[in-house]
Amino acid sequence: MRLLVLIVALMSSSIFAQSDADYLKDVQTLDSTVEALYSVISGEKGEARDWEKFKFLFHKDAKLIPTGKTENGTVNANFMTTDDYIELAGKWLVDNGFHEVEIHRTTNTFGSVTQIFSTYESYKSKNDEAPFARGINSIQLLNDGTRWWVINIYWQQETPDNPIPSEYLPKG
Numbered sequence: 001m002r003l004l005v006l007i008v009a010l011m012s013s014s015i016f017a018q019s020d021a022d023y024l025k026d027v028q029t030l031d032s033t034v035e036a037l038y039s040v041i042s043g044e045k046g047e048a049r050d051w052e053k054f055k056f057l058f059h060k061d062a063k064l065i066p067t068g069k070t071e072n073g074t075v076n077a078n079f080m081t082t083d084d085y086i087e088l089a090g091k092w093l094v095d096n097g098f099h100e101v102e103i104h105r106t107t108n109t110f111g112s113v114t115q116i117f118s119t120y121e122s123y124k125s126k127n128d129e130a131p132f133a134r135g136i137n138s139i140q141l142l143n144d145g146t147r148w149w150v151i152n153i154y155w156q157q158e159t160p161d162n163p164i165p166s167e168y169l170p171k172g
Contacts, residue, residue: 020056023036023052023053023056023057024147026053026056026057027056027057027147027148027149028147028148029148030107030114030116030141030148033057033141033148033150034102034105034116034118034139036053036057037057037139037150037153038100038101038102038120040053040054040057041054041089041093041098041100042098042099042100042101042126043093043094043097043098043099044097044099044125044126045094045095045096045097045124045125046094046097047094047097048094049090049093049094051086051090054082054086055082055083057149057150058082058149058150058151059142059149059150059151061151062081062082062149062150062151062152062153063079063080063081063152063153064079064080064081064082064084064085064152064153065077065078065079065080065152065153065154065155066078066080066155066156067154067155067156068156068157068159069159077154096124097124097125098122098123098124099122099123099124099125099126099128100120100121100122100123101120101121101122101123101131102118102119102120103119103120103121103134103169103170104118104119104168104169104170105117105118105119106167106168112142112143112144112145113140113141113142114140114141114142114143114148115138115139115140115141116137116138116139116140116141117136117137117138117168118136118137118138118139119134119135119136119137119164119168119169120134120135120136120137121133121134122134122135133157133158134157134158134164135155135156135157135158135164136155136156136158136164136168137153137154137155138152138153138154138155139152139153140152140153140154
């Protein structure tokens with residue numbers, strides 16, 4: 001029995017190591033990390049998301065923080081772990097279809113710390129002509145010398161009384 005447990009443990013660790021190796025290409029540059037972040041949550045209705053890849057992008061202590069006005073008009077921030085996000089949004093993303101597309105980016109870096117303001121549009125299908133939502137993701141990342149880690153994503157959707165400023169929209 002011990003041998004069986006050991007074999008299963010070794011096989012599991014090699015499978016996870018292979019997955020990690022497959023995902024490393026996604027965190028070598030800022031561009032690849034942000035592209036992976038958008039692509040991993042995007043998919044057509046009924047399409048499963050790769051939640052292991054999603055978690056791989058994030059530091060173990062990372063937070064996902066949506067913010068906006070509540071029904072009573074106060075501004076609120078909801079702090080989530082990656083597991084919280086998957087539990088809260090995972091089923092909805094698959095049941096409804098969801099594609100988030102970056103349309104503009106501003107990047108500031110100092111040493112190993114980077115802050116990105118990433119303007120996005122959200123669609124239920126990649127074939128939709130108009131987005132159902134837009135907003136800005138404030139993405140904080142850390143380069144530890146071997147890869148990029150998403151430390152936090154803090155976002156707010158655009159509303160009629162809070163439109164996206166022109167400096168965060170594509171030119172032209």
